[in-house]
Amino acid sequence: MANSDESNPLLANQPNTDNEKKAPKSATAPPEKQSPPPPPAAGATYGWTADGLPLGHGSVVGEPVRRSQWDSSLFACLGRNDEFCSSDLEVCLLGSVAPCVLYGSNVERLGSSPGTFANHCLPYSGLYLVGQYICGWNFLAPWFSYPSRTAIRRKFNLEGSCEALHRSCGCCGSFVEDEVQREHCELACDSVTHVFCHACALCQEGRELRRRLPHPGFNAQPVLIMIPPGEQTMGRHGA
Numbered sequence: 001m002a003n004s005d006e007s008n009p010l011l012a013n014q015p016n017t018d019n020e021k022k023a024p025k026s027a028t029a030p031p032e033k034q035s036p037p038p039p040p041a042a043g044a045t046y047g048w049t050a051d052g053l054p055l056g057h058g059s060v061v062g063e064p065v066r067r068s069q070w071d072s073s074l075f076a077c078l079g080r081n082d083e084f085c086s087s088d089l090e091v092c093l094l095g096s097v098a099p100c101v102l103y104g105s106n107v108e109r110l111g112s113s114p115g116t117f118a119n120h121c122l123p124y125s126g127l128y129l130v131g132q133y134i135c136g137w138n139f140l141a142p143w144f145s146y147p148s149r150t151a152i153r154r155k156f157n158l159e160g161s162c163e164a165l166h167r168s169c170g171c172c173g174s175f176v177e178d179e180v181q182r183e184h185c186e187l188a189c190d191s192v193t194h195v196f197c198h199a200c201a202l203c204q205e206g207r208e209l210r211r212r213l214p215h216p217g218f219n220a221q222p223v224l225i226m227i228p229p230g231e232q233t234m235g236r237h238g239a
Helices: 017-022 085-097 099-111 116-135 141-155 161-169 173-177 179-196 198-212
Strands: none
Touching: 085 099, 085 198, 099 116, 099 141, 099 198, 116 141, 141 179, 141 198, 161 179, 179 198
């Protein structure tokens, strides 16, 4: 007669101990070796972005990091009507009257190291005066100042002129697809922008930096002020 407990479906299946005792103990099998991952395809190439990041750093492997737009356009001389409006007016005034001061301020805010303002403002002023004296036009200083635009574009991952044209009208597609070719094109566009629209380029960079970075001279630290206690006098109270 079969045992009723063995035929109960609610009970867990018990292992057959008799068969386990009779079966000889087999040697443990060696662990299976995991096969190495397949190598990449022969035609697959991996490039690098302008900031030194691989192309796979984006949302999809092989997709470059998407760049953001500038806060204001190149010809938005008066900036935007927001909490930085007064600063935008100051930037516009400096770019029109004293571009050397605006350029030195931009590099100082970008570099945040002591002596940056003088090291850039003084050579810019010399090139500015030489260009004005020889040709009556500031044509030497832009070749000295355009690397600051490239540094700002790379630091904040901003789109360049080629990407802006491709986004607006669809041209320059071949330059945008290739990362190295695009960066060479953007470097040329940075220099051309400073040469032909120098004041507007400095103002756009100044507005961008003032919205993104605090001035290195405004490192406010709490100051502890100790106020001495007032004079204490001992009085005699009558009984």
